[in-house]
Amino acid sequence: xxxxxxLIIPLARSVALILVLLTAFAYLTWFERKLLGRFHVRYxxxxxxxxxxxxxxxxxxxxxxxxxxIPDHVxxxxxxxxxxxxxxxxxxxxxVIPIAKNVPAIADVNIGFLWILAVAxxxxxxxxxxxxxxxxxxxxxxxxxxxxxxxxxxxxxGMFLVSILMLAGSFSLVELLNSGRAWWEWLWxxxxxxxFFICILAETNRSxxxxxxxxxxxxxxxxxxxxxxxxxxxxxxxxxxMITTSAIMATxxxxxxxxxxxxxxxxxxxxxxxxxxxxILLLFLFVWVRASxxxxxxxxxxxxxxxxxxxxSIGYMMITSILVVLFK
Amino acid sequence: MSWPILFFILVGAxxxxxxxxxxxxxxxxxxxxxxxxxxxxxxxMYVSLEAQFLAAVQVIIYAGGIVILILFVIMLMGSExxxxxxxxxSWASIAALGxxxxxxxxxxxxxxxxxxxxxxxxxxxxxxxxAIGMTLFTRYILAIEMVAILLxxxxxxxxLLARGPxxxxxxxxxxxxxxxxADAAGTTIPYVDDETTVMAAAE
Numbered sequence: 261x262x263x264x265x266x267l268i269i270p271l272a273r274s275v276a277l278i279l280v281l282l283t284a285f286a287y288l289t290w291f292e293r294k295l296l297g298r299f300h301v302r303y304x305x306x307x308x309x310x311x312x313x314x315x316x317x318x319x320x321x322x323x324x325x326x327x328x329x330i331p332d333h334v335x336x337x338x339x340x341x342x343x344x345x346x347x348x349x350x351x352x353x354x355x356v357i358p359i360a361k362n363v364p365a366i367a368d369v370n371i372g373f374l375w376i377l378a379v380a381x382x383x384x385x386x387x388x389x390x391x392x393x394x395x396x397x398x399x400x401x402x403x404x405x406x407x408x409x410x411x412x413x414x415x416x417x418g419m420f421l422v423s424i425l426m427l428a429g430s431f432s433l434v435e436l437l438n439s440g441r442a443w444w445e446w447l448w449x450x451x452x453x454x455x456f457f458i459c460i461l462a463e464t465n466r467s468x469x470x471x472x473x474x475x476x477x478x479x480x481x482x483x484x485x486x487x488x489x490x491x492x493x494x495x496x497x498x499x500x501x502m503i504t505t506s507a508i509m510a511t512x513x514x515x516x517x518x519x520x521x522x523x524x525x526x527x528x529x530x531x532x533x534x535x536x537x538x539x540i541l542l543l544f545l546f547v548w549v550r551a552s553x554x555x556x557x558x559x560x561x562x563x564x565x566x567x568x569x570x571x572x573s574i575g576y577m578m579i580t581s582i583l584v585v586l587f588k
Numbered sequence: 589m590s591w592p593i594l595f596f597i598l599v600g601a602x603x604x605x606x607x608x609x610x611x612x613x614x615x616x617x618x619x620x621x622x623x624x625x626x627x628x629x630x631x632x633m634y635v636s637l638e639a640q641f642l643a644a645v646q647v648i649i650y651a652g653g654i655v656i657l658i659l660f661v662i663m664l665m666g667s668e669x670x671x672x673x674x675x676x677x678s679w680a681s682i683a684a685l686g687x688x689x690x691x692x693x694x695x696x697x698x699x700x701x702x703x704x705x706x707x708x709x710x711x712x713x714x715x716x717x718x719a720i721g722m723t724l725f726t727r728y729i730l731a732i733e734m735v736a737i738l739l740x741x742x743x744x745x746x747x748l749l750a751r752g753p754x755x756x757x758x759x760x761x762x763x764x765x766x767x768x769x770a771d772a773a774g775t776t777i778p779y780v781d782d783e784t785t786v787m788a789a790a791e
Contacts, residue, residue: 338617371717374644381652385624388656392617392663400663407656414652431717 286316299551326488338393343493346386360531372433391482402481406472413462419573423580467550506542603629
């Protein structure tokens with residue numbers, strides 16, 4: 261059946277994926293609060309359910325039943341559009357990430373890398389439009405900061421992606437995982453991982469680079485005028501972005517669904533669990549950084565990407581291309 | 589009617605509708621958003637023509653870069669004070685007519701070109717990355733390099749224009765040059781305290 265292959269199966273897979281991601285978002289908030297509590301030598305949420313496990317449910321119920329208040333001075337259609345535009349790209353990137361051998365989440369397109377870059381490019385619209393339509397100086401400043409930051413950090417990130425692409429020799433992420441890597445390729449990639457992770461922190465507006473929503477200078481930045489479920493959508497976008505970028509990093513740097521040394525390669529059912537395990541480790545890294553590193557000033561943030569990260573990434577790309585010509 | 593044709597008509601209608609939205613919106617931000625949707629429908633058309641690479645590049649450059657820059661400019665300039673009615677002068681409509689005719693001529697030419705000349709086969713070979721890369725970096729390498737230099741020059745020129753004449757205290761090198769001049773002329777420079785002058789200027 262044409263219809264089955266064309267519409268029904270992708271639709272079912274998308275719905276399943278969205279449900280998994282939303283549940284993961286809910287428990288990521290619990291995971292983060294619990295871990296932050298440990299880092300601060302306190303308990304974290306522990307009232308709702310055993311070990312505070314029902315806390316996300318309580319939060320969701322609260323956000324949904326809160327009055328939906330739209331301030332008078334906003335540009336209404338864009339104000340409502342903002343949170344949705346922030347959330348959609350975070351979900352859409354998942355389409356190309358492989359979750360098991362030869363099984364991408366939705367579709368194996370021959371431009372997987374570019375898909376990631378393209379969706380990352382439109383990711384900043386939600387925040388920009390939210391900040392502008394709120395008609396509030398704090399919001400506008402937050403939006404300007406977030407877009408400048410995301411555009412700037414996209415450059416070194418793109419350069420690093422080009423290097424990975426040259427080593428892989430194919431735009432498809434499924435292909436990337438099917439073809440193995442030589443030992444020096446792994447080492448060369450891992451040497452760059454900390455820098456790539458810094459770019460990702462800035463791209464997801466995560467602490468210590470959460471300058472678009474610095475509470476001590478901008479109230480809450482672009483989301484100042486939002487409340488209830490719309491505010492939750494922004495939070496959802498941020499956390500799902502963390503999960504998505506962790507999955508991307510797991511795929512690019514740590515072999516995605518593969519176990520080390522090609523163990524149990526053909527057991528497809530293991531793939532998602534291995535990937536999930538790697539994603540959880542990387543998410544721990546996000547929380548760890550948030551608990552331990554202080555926030556830089558905005559000019560330091562921008563100076564770091566333009567004066568340090570970008571030259572390094574260009575140099576890295578040049579060396580990689582030489583390595584590819586010599587050894588591949 | 590086959591499915592691809594129906595798809596093309598739907599996407600094309602959306603594309604035209606958003607294009608009309610771009611020129612008819614009063615609010616510049618709304619125009620920019622319509623432009624964004626228009627670029628994305630164009631990318632969808634590229635995908636339906638099997639040119640996935642071109643589609644991705646379209647989204648990365650136009651949606652991810654240029655429209656964001658446009659939004660930036662609108663936000664920084666403030667969009668409220670654009671005098672929409674003033675633009676309606678007589679020479680503007682004449683210019684619009686001329687540009688419209690130029691546009692129509694270009695469209696007519698590109699429709700006719702298919703019949704008049706043999707279209708170059710496989711220039712983009714379905715828009716695959718390999719084919720595009722080979723074409724760009726062998727046959728059109730000179731053009732690519734020249735565009736790169738042009739962009740660099742534009743970048744530096746913009747920086748120079750935006751910087752404007754320098755204000756603020758003199759640099760050490762300038763003070764030194766002044767001292768040498770005074771020495772050569774046999775005079776002395778009267779002592780000026782920077783902070784007191786600033787205070788005086790403020791008062």
